Amino acid sequence: MEKSLELINTRIRDGNARVVTAEEMPAIVDELGDEGALEEVDVVTTGTFGAMCSSGAFFNFGHADPPIRMEQVWLNDVEAYAGIAAVDAYLGATQQSTTQGERYGGGHVLEDLVAGTMVELRAISRGTDCYPRRTITTELLLEDMNQAIMVNPRNAYQRYNAATNSTERTLYTYMGTLLPRCGNVSYSGAGALSPLSNDPQFRVIGSGVPIFLGGAQGMVIGEGTQHSAGSGFGTLMVTGDMKQMRQEFLRAATMTGYGVTLYVGVGVPIPVLDLDLVRSTAVRDEDITTEIIDYGVPSRDRPSLRTVSYAELKSGRIELVGEEVRTSSLSSYRKAREVAQELKTWIEEGRMELALPTRRIDPTRRARPMRETTRAPRVREIMDLDVVSVTEDEEIRTAARKLLKGETNHLPVLDRNGVLVGIVTTYDVSKAVVTDGRLRRVRDIMTRQVIKTYPEEPVDIAARKLEKNNISALPVVDATNRVVGILSAIDLGKLFGGRWQR
Amino acid sequence: MKLLVTFSRRGGRDPGREPIIARVVKETGVLINVEKAYIESMAGEVLIDVPDADAELVRQRMEEMGVAVRVLEDAISRDETECIDCGACISVCPQDVFSFDDEWRIQLQQGRCVLCGKCVRACPHQALSLQQ
Structure with missing residues (x-):
């Protein structure tokens, strides 16, 4: 048996369509079976409410008198892209304020506008014959704009990697605060309520399909940027009229140490046309898995520590490397439910009819990494090979002499086998002389927890270690922990000029 | 207390x-x-x-x-108009102050708070603050 979209729309118009949320669907299928559920249910509504950085809106401000062709535009000191026609601009959610840093940004401007708050528009131009004006400052409400069209290049991730951190230091990421030593796990996504989890083959979710976006009726444009449904990470590009949106479904946020983002409520109604759609909308949290990724590894290809289901993540505690670890959600499940519930009401009341995609989204496509034609510089290329070191048995006086003679402030300390066991600095030696005359050996004053780098480590990563630990040099060690060089803040200067300059 | x-x-x-x-x-x-x-x-x-x-x-x-x-009563204050019940605070708190109720709303057990402030930084919506 199959059901046509026309039949479903007729029922919606007649006010007798049976609409359920994706959360209710599994139990219905359990009770009635696939055939029974197909007969019973016409539409399954989905919803998600989470941080969707890749969001923003196009504005048309109307023409001023005398007119201006805006070259640079700021809304509440947040810059919008103005490389389009005269009074058009695109404001991205993650753009930060030039005056308030990460506390305020594009996401906040979008929320403020939807909330009915006045926003200051500032623009500059060089002035042309047709657009003579060079500057403008004015205050605008959302209703003052001709258009405010939200166009979000990448929303509604099918699922998302969960995050943890194996390092010794707290990390502040777009996945929130990650405690040291895998002290917590952070995840995002509504699991079985997520739109794309209910149609992973993209049979009915595609271009032109009506959706819930930020409280308004929006539409799917097509596949989102970085769409990778072939690996289970499909995305959608969506649009909607901001003037119809509501603040409760559009909320700005700041991930401390990372920056500004926007929480967006997105929901897609799924017409239950056949048995395959019955089965895909009966998905449960147990069926949807993701990886727990170690964000402590500062590279693109971060390792996975384990596979986990959304059911486990939502339970609040999971087992990770032999310990019980608490989980935190970044997206709001309560709000995701509200989205699915409101969408359900719209359809029940005949306020939204469904449509099939005018163009389908490729369910097999995979996103590729960037093709890099130049390699990021590595520590090996700028490190100092001329390393002066001491052994832990040597006297402090010897260390002092070496520091003076080597004109360095850092001495790696080696054991008898040449393996790195510590580091002493000019400061350590001076302190030993001033505070306690009894200390004699290098091992008595050395720092044992050495922060180090590796020849193949990208210089950006090493530079961040210097900055984060407030130090000025890193011993460079090989796989056997033998010192092969030293990287000091001064060496970073080699990156400016010469072959790395572009 | x-x-x-x-x-x-x-x-x-x-x-x-x-x-x-x-x-x-x-x-x-x-x-x-x-x-x-x-x-x-x-x-x-x-x-x-x-x-x-x-x-x-x-x-x-x-x-x-x-x-x-x-x-010290109500050590943490939560701005309910800002909070969207995401749960980012739950796992960063060393004292298990935060949890979800059956409706996925954040619940606070104020008595457990030791004013460490971790949740304040972790909240994406700046909804939490410490009582001074």
């Missing part, structure tokens, strides 16, 4: 150098749990946990010894 003990180190007296907590424990026999201590050059602050029934006695004796004592 949580008591926030604060003292100044200005002037002649310096309660920061006196074993006040030990003295109160010995005198009264009340078991005091020190949850956080923060001593600076000019002032200090200690968060202690005592059985509810003994709080008044402890407060009285400590104040006699020259430190200020304040009962």
